[in-house]
Structures are given as structure tokens and as C-alpha cells.
Amino acid sequence: MRTVRALALVAITAVACGAPAPPAPPAPDPALPSRLVQEVTGEGALAHLTELQRIADTHGGNRALGTPGYDASVDHVVRVLRDAGYDVQMPTFTARRFEVQQERLAVDGEEVAVSALGFSPTTPEAGVTGPLTLMVGEGCDPADAAAVTPGSIALVRRGTCPFAQKAGHAATAGAAGLIVINNEDGPLEDGTLGEAATGVVPTGGVSREAGDALAGRAGASVTLTLVTTTQDTESRNVIAQTRTGNPDEVVMAGAHLDSVPDGPGINDNGTGVATLLETAVRLGSSPPVANAVRFAFWGAEEVGLVGSTSYVQGLSEEERGRIALYINLDMVGSPNAGYLVYDGDDSDRAGEGPGPAGSAAIERVLVEGLAAAGVQAAGTDFSGRSDYGPFIENGIPSGGLFTGAEEVKSAEEAQRWGGTAGEAYDRCYHQPCDRLDTVDRTALDRNADAFANALARFALSTEELARG
Structure with a gap:
């Protein structure tokens, strides 16, 4: 009531002083969903993707945390939002940046491909043997480390517990390093000990095939070389609200703006950023809505969701209570695309269970939107x-694409959606080939709609x- 009276007083004062009263906000427009679907296009998103590719190409090939490529990506998003009339905030946070200088594994002098797990401690440049x-x-x-001897290089299979837990048990037993065998085909490239891990040994991952071979070579002489650095880096999110x-x-809707250091990150997650940015521009900064809309472009997702976590934890309980829901866009143009919607009601009975109350409604609306775009979606955990x-x-009720x-x-899935069975959805995931020419433009357009x-x-x- 005090706010209404204050606004009325401002209006009366403005009229008395001869100044025009501020315009009334537009009434909510029931036709907004159909109009926005028509105006938001994959082609529009591609214009932003093209710029993100240019940024990566001119800044060392990536847009990762703490790099000029990330800063230039922030600048692009801020410029587009401000040109569209938004007030833009860039809250800062501190993230730990992990880099790998050397990765090498030799077993009885034979080279074996190895990848350092995220935030692995460093070995000396000569490695540990x-x-x-x-x-x-x-x-x-x-007790699983009973056979591990001081100074040895331990070998373990990937499983259900955190990598840091395995590396901690190896360290307690006196191991000088740890090798983790992947539980599926291909290299183990997505593992991390976590930025807060302590009491762990240098840890690398190998493919299932390579690990199976190593499992039969107990006692072999191993040299593990993982030269890494970890440093605190200040970074920025970008936040804009109607x-x-x-x-x-x-x-609220968000997408992470950073790439991995190994590539430009055009699908992961330029596609999410471009879709979010295209939608913000087409919606406009003063749309005919009942509820405020907030767009977020997150930093440091690739090192542990640091930007979004810092943002949410930095809100007061009252401020978090004002967020009715959150929609996430992460990789919406994979070259061998699936059409996946986060399983808000846990109807798939897989993984981590349902989201907070209201998440099922977000899932339902996104599924309906994909159906209208011509494709039958499936759930993802x-x-x-x-x-x-x-x-x-x-x-906070959540969902996403x-x-x-x-x-x-x-x-x-190949029969349902097209594409190639037996191949990854994104063969360029976290690799240098994650470029503009690999993006599935049809998937991008459907997800944008x-x-x-x-x-x-x-x-x-x-x-x-409230209806679930």
C-alpha cells in the first residue's frame, strides 16, 4: 500500500510540475507465447553463435574462465542486452581455475593415454614412479586400498563414490598417484576431484580398454606425470531483468557462458547462450507480462557450477523466495541431437529423483513446446x-532443455529423432571441434521455439x- 501511495504522489507531483506522468506498464498479452515463438528463431540465435565463434577464434580458441575469450563473451552479451533496453548487472565471484600442462603415463616404458582429473594435485615435472x-x-x-603400498601408483575402477574419496583412500595408504579406469568406452575426461578436495594424490583417468589391460599388470613400473596448476580467478555473471x-x-532462465579450455564451446554452451540472448531481445525489456523475467548468463560452470552457485547462495532468503521458477539451457544444438527435457516429476524413475514442487509443470510445458515444434521429447535426469x-x-522449481x-x-532414439545410433549425441563435446559447423540447426530452432x-x-x- 505504501508503494501505491508513493507512486501516486510521484504522478501528482509530476503533473503539478508540468512533467508528463510515467507511462503505465502494458497489460499482459495472452498472445505473447505465440508471438514470441514466431519471432524467436534458430537463425536469430545463429547470429550470436557466429559472434561467439569469432570471439573464440580471435582469443586463443576458447572462451574459458579467466581468459580474454570469456571477457569478450561477457562484453558481447552485455552490449546486446543494453541495446535492447535492459539494465544489466555483472556480479563478480571468485572461482578456482585448473589448468593442465602435462599428462603422461608410462607403464614399463610403454605410453598409455591418460587425462588428469579436475583439480588433481600436481606431480613433479619428472612425474612420480x-x-x-x-x-x-x-x-x-x-579397506579397498589394503594392497596399496607406500610409493606405489594405485589403480581403481570408476564407480558410484566420488573420485576424491578414492584418491583420499589411496593417499592414506601411501600411494604416490592414482589411475582411475573409466566404466564405459572412451577416455575418462569429465572427472574431477572437486576444487575443495584435500588429502588426495595426483589422479588421472584412462579408458576402460586401457585400464582392463593395466589391471593384469600389477607390479609393473609406472611413471605418472600430471603437471597442473590451480589458482583463484575473479569472474563475472551477467544478469538482466525486464x-x-x-x-x-x-x-528466471539461464545458460552458462564459459567454455572449456580445450575448445570454443559453440554447442557447449554457445547454443544455450544464443537462444537465451535471442529470446531476451525479442521479448524486449518492457514486455506485456504479469511476472518479471530475469535472464542469467553464468560464469565458471565448467569448473563446478561456480557462477550460478555463488549467485543463488548470495541471495537472501527473501530474494530466493521471489524466484518462481528457473529454466536452464545447456547444449541445445548437439550434432546428433536428442530432445531431452529434465524429468521434473521423476516419471522415468532414474537417477536423482524429482525436482522441487512445480518442476513437473515446467517439464510438461517444455514437452508441449517441443511437440508443437514437431518432435516427441524424452526425459533426462x-x-x-x-x-x-x-x-x-x-x-526452486526447475527444468530445462x-x-x-x-x-x-x-x-x-535414432528411430524417433533421426541421427545415428551408437554414436554420441555430441562427438565434439569438450573438444576443439565444438564449432559452429557442427551445430544441428534444426534442433537449435526447435528448442528455441x-x-x-x-x-x-x-x-x-x-x-x-501449483497443479504439478
Whole structure:
């Protein structure tokens, strides 16, 4: 009531002084969803993707945390949003930046491909050398390291417990290093000990095939060389909110802006950024909505969801309570695309369970949007691998779109969606070939339509969240 009286006083004062009263906000427009779907296009998103590719190409081939490529990506997003009339904030946070200078594994002088796990401690430049010892099981229990001897290089299989837990048990047993065998074909490139890991040994990963061969060579002389650095780096998120709509009922959407150091990150996650940016421009900064819309472009996702986590944790309880829902876009143009919607109600009975109450409604609306675009979606688990994580942890209804990463497309999925069975959704995931020419433009356009429809519907009303 005080706010209404204050606004009335401002208007009366303005009239009395001869100044025009501020314009009334536009009434919510029921036609907004259909209009926004028509205006938001894959071609529009491609214009932003082209710029992100140019940025990576002119800044060392990537847009990773702490690099000129990331700063230039922030500058592009900020410029586009400000040109569209948004007030833009760039809250800062500190992230730990991990880099690898050397990765080498030699077994009895024979070279074996190895990848350092994220935030692995460094070895000396000459590496660490010792006999190969085997941990039993998955290395999740201290007793699993009973055969590990001081100064040895331990070998363990990937499993259900965190990598840092395995590396900690190896360290306690006196190992000089740890090698983790992947539990699926291909190299182990997505593992991390976590930035807060302590009491662990230098840890690398090998493919299942290579690891199976090593498992039969206990006692072999192993030299493991993982030269790494970890340093604190200041980075930025980009946040923009509409000037219209109820600021106490915020519809929020986000995508991570950083790439991995190994490539330009055009699908991961330029496609999400470009779709979000195209939608923000077409929606406009003062749209005819009932609820405020907030766009977020996250930093440091690739090193542990640091930007989004810092943002959510930095909000007061009251501020978090104003966020009605969160929609995440991460990889929405994979070259062998799946059409995946986060499983808000856990109807698939897989993985981590349902999202907070209201997440099922977000899933339903996104599925309906993809159906309208001509494709039948499937569910995907809230595995914690993207920026919905801190929102779910704080009880905020969440959902999102995803076209798949290193997972392999099944024959049934290929029949449903096209593409190639038995190959990864994105063969260039976290690699230098994650470039503009690998993006599936049809998938990008369909996901853009589904996202635009959902965002506009919730911007007009969040009542269906309560219906589950």
C-alpha cells in the first residue's frame, strides 16, 4: 500500500510540475507465447553463435574462465542486452581455475593415454614412479586400498563414490598417484576431484580398454606425470531483468557462458547462450507480462557450477523466495541431437529423483513446446551437471532443455529423432571441434521455439506450477 501511495504522489507531483506522468506498464498479452515463438528463431540465435565463434577464434580458441575469450563473451552479451533496453548487472565471484600442462603415463616404458582429473594435485615435472598396485572394488572404502603400498601408483575402477574419496583412500595408504579406469568406452575426461578436495594424490583417468589391460599388470613400473596448476580467478555473471512484470514473482532462465579450455564451446554452451540472448531481445525489456523475467548468463560452470552457485547462495532468503521458477539451457544444438527435457516429476524413475514442487509443470510445458515444434521429447535426469543444481538445492522449481553430450544415442532414439545410433549425441563435446559447423540447426530452432513458448507462458502466469 505504501508503494501505491508513493507512486501516486510521484504522478501528482509530476503533473503539478508540468512533467508528463510515467507511462503505465502494458497489460499482459495472452498472445505473447505465440508471438514470441514466431519471432524467436534458430537463425536469430545463429547470429550470436557466429559472434561467439569469432570471439573464440580471435582469443586463443576458447572462451574459458579467466581468459580474454570469456571477457569478450561477457562484453558481447552485455552490449546486446543494453541495446535492447535492459539494465544489466555483472556480479563478480571468485572461482578456482585448473589448468593442465602435462599428462603422461608410462607403464614399463610403454605410453598409455591418460587425462588428469579436475583439480588433481600436481606431480613433479619428472612425474612420480612406483610399482602398479590394485585397489579392490571401487575404492570407496579404506579397506579397498589394503594392497596399496607406500610409493606405489594405485589403480581403481570408476564407480558410484566420488573420485576424491578414492584418491583420499589411496593417499592414506601411501600411494604416490592414482589411475582411475573409466566404466564405459572412451577416455575418462569429465572427472574431477572437486576444487575443495584435500588429502588426495595426483589422479588421472584412462579408458576402460586401457585400464582392463593395466589391471593384469600389477607390479609393473609406472611413471605418472600430471603437471597442473590451480589458482583463484575473479569472474563475472551477467544478469538482466525486464522492467515490467511483478518483481516478487520472477520467471528466471539461464545458460552458462564459459567454455572449456580445450575448445570454443559453440554447442557447449554457445547454443544455450544464443537462444537465451535471442529470446531476451525479442521479448524486449518492457514486455506485456504479469511476472518479471530475469535472464542469467553464468560464469565458471565448467569448473563446478561456480557462477550460478555463488549467485543463488548470495541471495537472501527473501530474494530466493521471489524466484518462481528457473529454466536452464545447456547444449541445445548437439550434432546428433536428442530432445531431452529434465524429468521434473521423476516419471522415468532414474537417477536423482524429482525436482522441487512445480518442476513437473515446467517439464510438461517444455514437452508441449517441443511437440508443437514437431518432435516427441524424452526425459533426462537432474544429474547435477548443469546450473539448475543450486536452484534445486534451494527448493526452486526447475527444468530445462538438453540435446545430449558424450552419451550414446540408442537405436530407439535414432528411430524417433533421426541421427545415428551408437554414436554420441555430441562427438565434439569438450573438444576443439565444438564449432559452429557442427551445430544441428534444426534442433537449435526447435528448442528455441519450445523455450520461447514456456518462458512467455510462465511470464503471463505461474498458476500451473501449483497443479504439478
